[in-house]
Amino acid sequence: MNAPASTSTLTVKVTSLLLAIRAVIDKCFAILASAALLAIAAVVLLQVISRFMLPTSPVWTEELSRYLFIYLIVLSSGLVIRDDRHVRLELFQGFLNPFWKRIYVLICHVLTAAFALYLIPFSMQYAQIGQWQMSPTLEMPMYWVFISVTIFFYLTAFYSVLGALLELLSFTQRRGQ
Template identity: 45%
Template sequence: MSVDHKALETEALESLDPMSEVPKLQGLLGRLIGWVDTAFVTLAVLALVTLSVTVLLQVVARLFLPFSLSWTEELSRYLFIYMVALSAGAVLRRNRNVSVELFHHLLGMRAKAAVQAVICLAIGIFAYLVLPYAWQYAQNGAWQTSPTLRIPMLYIFFSTVVAFALLLVYSVLGVIEGVMAVLRPSTAEQES
């Protein structure tokens, strides 16, 4: 893909998302967050690929083998759960949540940043309140194992802890970026 084509694609995607104008953290911290994003997105993609292979294996086994593989449905369910949990933070950071954008395109950059900060604050408060209960829920699985794979359900239920912890961390980042963008002097103020 050429550089010009990639730049046009990025510009088109950003024009579809009015909240993308809010600047992200830069420097060493921004790069570190980018690496963490990449790690979690890579894990989520690996879960998706493994999920696809598992479902394909299940279909092939049902069509061509005299027996079905009972563990494939269970594994695909757990992979789907972890795929969602691992990608929750990156989805929030990239403003890819399902949202209603009735007025965002009418707002200036500071107003968009303020909206982002408020939304991330609400999500962060919710994640903070739910996180202890997610941990209690995960601990309930310590005494159970999955029916077919015999995996301790603690590992499966722990996906709720992962999801809410990532949402909490990424919502704090969203609030920080939103507040910094609101407080940043405008270009007109910098020129005078």
């Protein structure tokens, strides 16, 4: 009688710890994504104003806004996975009962994490290509743009593994009740 109660307590503690860790990481990436969005707005506004009110417009604004947009997508990708807002096939998901729907979500998280972990080494090789290239107007190493793909796959893997763990812990909690 004592073993299920202690298992349930441990499950609750592990779940709350994982949720606390996720909340801190979520806050960091939400702030970074918001900063990227504000920076895009400022750069595009500068570009528009300079085209109409100044004799010449800065040539670097278009390039910077493109790179900021890439990082906006990358930094918010984990938040999208956390909220289950990513694009997926939901054709038959509505026909599943709650138990099988949870199994389906768990399988999706595991497959997504496995795919992202598989692609991380290739994305790192891709980022290495950018070490010897410079961006045309900002003259920064393209490595910083190319590494965004690696960051994306790490975030995807992290949030998918975390989602799978939380899903498994919720199964354990339901069994303990």
